[in-house]
Amino acid sequence: MALIVQKYGGTSVGSLDRIRNVAARLKKTRDEGNQVVAVVSAMSGVTDGLLKMAHELTSQPSERELDVLVSTGEQQSIALVAMALQDIGVPAASITGRQAGIYTKGSHTRGRIADIDPSMMNAFLAEGKTLVVAGFQGVTPEGMIHTLGRGGSDLTAIAIAAAIKADVCQILTDVDGVYTCDPRIVPNARKLPEISYDEMLEMASSGSKVMQSRSVEFAKKYGVVFEVRSSLNSNPGTLVLEEHPAMENVVIRGISIERSQSRVTVTGIPDEPGMSAAILGALAEAEINLDMIISNIANDGYARHSFTMHSNDLGKAQAALKPVLEKLSSNAKIETESGIAKLSAVGIGMRSHSGVAATMFKALGDAGINIGMISTSEIKIAVTVDERSIEEAARAVHDAFHLDKEPV
Amino acid sequence: MALIVQKYGGTSVGSLDRIRNVAARLKKTRDEGNQVVAVVSAMSGVTDGLLKMAHELTSQPSERELDVLVSTGEQQSIALVAMALQDIGVPAASITGRQAGIYTKGSHTRGRIADIDPSMMNAFLAEGKTLVVAGFQGVTPEGMIHTLGRGGSDLTAIAIAAAIKADVCQILTDVDGVYTCDPRIVPNARKLPEISYDEMLEMASSGSKVMQSRSVEFAKKYGVVFEVRSSLNSNPGTLVLEEHPAMENVVIRGISIERSQSRVTVTGIPDEPGMSAAILGALAEAEINLDMIISNIANDGYARHSFTMHSNDLGKAQAALKPVLEKLSSNAKIETESGIAKLSAVGIGMRSHSGVAATMFKALGDAGINIGMISTSEIKIAVTVDERSIEEAARAVHDAFHLDKEPV
Numbered sequence: 001m002a003l004i005v006q007k008y009g010g011t012s013v014g015s016l017d018r019i020r021n022v023a024a025r026l027k028k029t030r031d032e033g034n035q036v037v038a039v040v041s042a043m044s045g046v047t048d049g050l051l052k053m054a055h056e057l058t059s060q061p062s063e064r065e066l067d068v069l070v071s072t073g074e075q076q077s078i079a080l081v082a083m084a085l086q087d088i089g090v091p092a093a094s095i096t097g098r099q100a101g102i103y104t105k106g107s108h109t110r111g112r113i114a115d116i117d118p119s120m121m122n123a124f125l126a127e128g129k130t131l132v133v134a135g136f137q138g139v140t141p142e143g144m145i146h147t148l149g150r151g152g153s154d155l156t157a158i159a160i161a162a163a164i165k166a167d168v169c170q171i172l173t174d175v176d177g178v179y180t181c182d183p184r185i186v187p188n189a190r191k192l193p194e195i196s197y198d199e200m201l202e203m204a205s206s207g208s209k210v211m212q213s214r215s216v217e218f219a220k221k222y223g224v225v226f227e228v229r230s231s232l233n234s235n236p237g238t239l240v241l242e243e244h245p246a247m248e249n250v251v252i253r254g255i256s257i258e259r260s261q262s263r264v265t266v267t268g269i270p271d272e273p274g275m276s277a278a279i280l281g282a283l284a285e286a287e288i289n290l291d292m293i294i295s296n297i298a299n300d301g302y303a304r305h306s307f308t309m310h311s312n313d314l315g316k317a318q319a320a321l322k323p324v325l326e327k328l329s330s331n332a333k334i335e336t337e338s339g340i341a342k343l344s345a346v347g348i349g350m351r352s353h354s355g356v357a358a359t360m361f362k363a364l365g366d367a368g369i370n371i372g373m374i375s376t377s378e379i380k381i382a383v384t385v386d387e388r389s390i391e392e393a394a395r396a397v398h399d400a401f402h403l404d405k406e407p408v
Numbered sequence: 409m410a411l412i413v414q415k416y417g418g419t420s421v422g423s424l425d426r427i428r429n430v431a432a433r434l435k436k437t438r439d440e441g442n443q444v445v446a447v448v449s450a451m452s453g454v455t456d457g458l459l460k461m462a463h464e465l466t467s468q469p470s471e472r473e474l475d476v477l478v479s480t481g482e483q484q485s486i487a488l489v490a491m492a493l494q495d496i497g498v499p500a501a502s503i504t505g506r507q508a509g510i511y512t513k514g515s516h517t518r519g520r521i522a523d524i525d526p527s528m529m530n531a532f533l534a535e536g537k538t539l540v541v542a543g544f545q546g547v548t549p550e551g552m553i554h555t556l557g558r559g560g561s562d563l564t565a566i567a568i569a570a571a572i573k574a575d576v577c578q579i580l581t582d583v584d585g586v587y588t589c590d591p592r593i594v595p596n597a598r599k600l601p602e603i604s605y606d607e608m609l610e611m612a613s614s615g616s617k618v619m620q621s622r623s624v625e626f627a628k629k630y631g632v633v634f635e636v637r638s639s640l641n642s643n644p645g646t647l648v649l650e651e652h653p654a655m656e657n658v659v660i661r662g663i664s665i666e667r668s669q670s671r672v673t674v675t676g677i678p679d680e681p682g683m684s685a686a687i688l689g690a691l692a693e694a695e696i697n698l699d700m701i702i703s704n705i706a707n708d709g710y711a712r713h714s715f716t717m718h719s720n721d722l723g724k725a726q727a728a729l730k731p732v733l734e735k736l737s738s739n740a741k742i743e744t745e746s747g748i749a750k751l752s753a754v755g756i757g758m759r760s761h762s763g764v765a766a767t768m769f770k771a772l773g774d775a776g777i778n779i780g781m782i783s784t785s786e787i788k789i790a791v792t793v794d795e796r797s798i799e800e801a802a803r804a805v806h807d808a809f810h811l812d813k814e815p816v
Contacts (some may be wrong), residue, residue: 015463016461016464020465021463028520050484053488054487054491055487057424057427057428057488057491057492058492058494058495059495060489061491061494062490062491064501065488065491065494065502066487066504068483068487068490068502068504069483069487069488069491071483072480072483072484073723075476075479075480075483075682076458076477076478078476079462079473079474079476079477080461080462080465080473080477082473083462083465083466083469083470083473083477084465084466085464085470086467086470086473087465087466087467093472094472094473094476096476096553098506098551099551099552120551120782143506143528143787144507145504177651188722316612323776323813369791395630401462
């Protein structure tokens with residue numbers, strides 16, 4: 001008998017019929033001899049409807065009250081899923097975030113899990129109940145309702161799996177698992193049987209939309225092995241786990257791409273201490289998430305700083321930089337480029353294999369694709385290319401590393 | 409500065425516009441120099457919508473899960489009312505039943521308030537916040553969500569007023585206050601400036617729909633003075649309070665009527681110990697609320713038991729009685745009468761005034777109205793009449809006691 005945590009997103013519980021399907025699936029897992037804890041999101045559409053009301057009522061709803069309002073969505077779905085389970089003869093109990101003992105810190109609408117007191121969950125499990133826990137929510141130590149922000153239900157599932165020492169944590173979603181690349185772009189992309197936490201993190205932060213980084217980080221920190229799999233079929237998915245020696249044999253695990261990027265390059269800044277800090281500080285204050293950051297000295301002796309960001313942030317970035325640059329140097333100039341995309345090749349095998357960058361650049365060169373910026377980490381090589389070439393670039397790199405084939 | 413609890417029902421918060429009105433009204437009370445705690449129900453329609461989903465999902469939703477589901481309705485309205493207050497510059501905080509420290513006992517969907525720990529409310533009040541508390545809900549000592557059943561938000565308001573030692577508790581509703589009789593039936597009915605708890609209880613249990621008995625009982629137990637007043641205007645309403653000597657000068661405070669009653673009379677039962685208990689026990693087991701109960705010995709030496717009940721329960725009562733009567737006596741017979749109504753005259757002055765029944769019966773006799781059953785308590789005389797005569801009966805008794813005139 002295994003103790004299994006299964007997370008179902010808003011689409012999976014998006015109607016009463018789908019709720020019945022989730023219940024049937026939970027029953028099946030239970031009938032196979034397992035104890036089951038389901039973590040569910042709000043029915044799709046419910047959260048948006050509540051937010052709409054709040055914004056009709058006031059232009060600036062307080063985040064504390066948004067949490068109180070929005071957290072009702074998950075509370076409704078847990079009650080409904082528990083009823084659907086009981087209807088097919090499964091003893092079940094719904095558990096709110098507070099009842100699950102999920103204590104949070106941080107600010108409203110984007111809380112972080114600080115601690116879990118699983119005593120109520122353990123008591124119900126001891127009674128043989130299947131639990132249905134509200135994802136995305138918890139309470140502060142003072143008892144204020146907190147939601148966990150984007151990807152919060154995944155985080156709840158992983159944190160609960162750690163707290164109740166589950167054998168398996170399954171993230172059930174609308175994809176089959178983690179692929180070597182997005183199969184809509186690379187048709188011969190292959191589903192990975194496993195991927196390490198670090199690789200998953202690099203994939204997440206370079207555009208793979210399967211999971212938010214912080215859920216993966218949490219799983220890594222607490223050693224929670226989880227599986228990303230489909231909520232629509234019973235195929236095995238992808239296990240995400242701590243790396244083991246055999247994993248290093250694979251040079252590149254996967255490729256992720258990110259579109260709609262823009263580059264800002266600042267030139268004409270004296271190469272003096274404090275200059276970079278002033279520039280990056282202005283962008284951070286404007287809450288712009290920078291992706292690649294490259295600095296160098298140009299031929300004219302001035303420093304040259306380039307950043308990439310989502311194109312939506314470009315205008316805000318220019319506005320934030322203008323006053324700072326005026327103060328720093330009369331020669332300062334801003335140069336921008338939109339319509340670029342980023343391709344990242346990720347794999348822990350890179351650490352022990354040389355020539356990875358060369359293989360990748362050759363593949364792109366052979367395909368006639370020009371490389372813009374380059375940035376690397378220990379287990380990732382990222383390049384920017386013209387957005388119109390990104391799909392071709394992905395296919396070329398995927399082929400160059402033979403990612404369509406099982407590694408030997 | 410007074411500390412005021414105001415309770416708003418589901419209609420009062422039934423749309424975003426109405427929520428804005430409630431916020432404006434709370435602000436006005438606050439601007440007059442008071443501290444305010446609002447207790448609100450779910451937006452009208454929300455609870456029914458949730459129940460409908462539950463019943464579509466399963467024919468017998470568990471009461472525990474119904475509580476989890478339905479309690480989200482109030483949680484949504486408190487967040488929205490708090491946002492609306494903040495939008496007009498009032499510092500406000502929503503408080504769920506659990507946060508209000510409302511601890512309950514009893515069964516799910518009809519919990520009773522056992523205790524209140526007002527520490528979070530007091531802390532927010534000390535910060536100068538206007539509080540918006542979810543009516544109708546609490547938690548068990550084990551942390552399970554509990555709803556309080558019909559009239560639960562009134563009960564919440566009165567219990568909170570007791571716990572935070574409020575100066576006033578106002579139940580804002582769609583009637584102006586408590587009247588000497590229903591003004592739709594007796595056009596010259598008069599709004600009462602005050603009524604005692606005991607009179608209010610007798611009115612409630614004899615058909616006046618203003619408030620549930622248990623809220624009045626709770627107020628009486630804890631000495632909470634409350635006012636029933638309109639949510640639509642600022643007219644003074646009716647104070648409900650412990651009786652004081654001057655109140656005894658009024659013989660009859662008010663008249664309430666209850667329609668759709670039926671009588672069941674059981675005859676031919678030997679006058680032996682245990683017989684009444686067997687009959688009443690069978691009806692109690694079938695969860696039939698009896699109203700008047702009259703027993704006597706008939707001329708044939710057999711006992712004769714009559715009960716009144718809501719006509720909806722008549723069939724159920726007959727079915728419950730049949731097997732018992734067959735066992736008790738071969739002479740037992742059931743006789744039923746529908747289409748009757750009850751008129752109750754209520755007043756603590758009855759205790760010290762004689763001739764009240766005589767005045768009432770004479771008024772009915774003069775109007776040519778036949779009296780069926782009669783039952784009395786220390787402060788109430790109730791009679792049944794043909795349902796078609798009930799309005800005329802109410803007017804006749806109202807006139808006989810000059811209830812349209814201020815007492816001197």
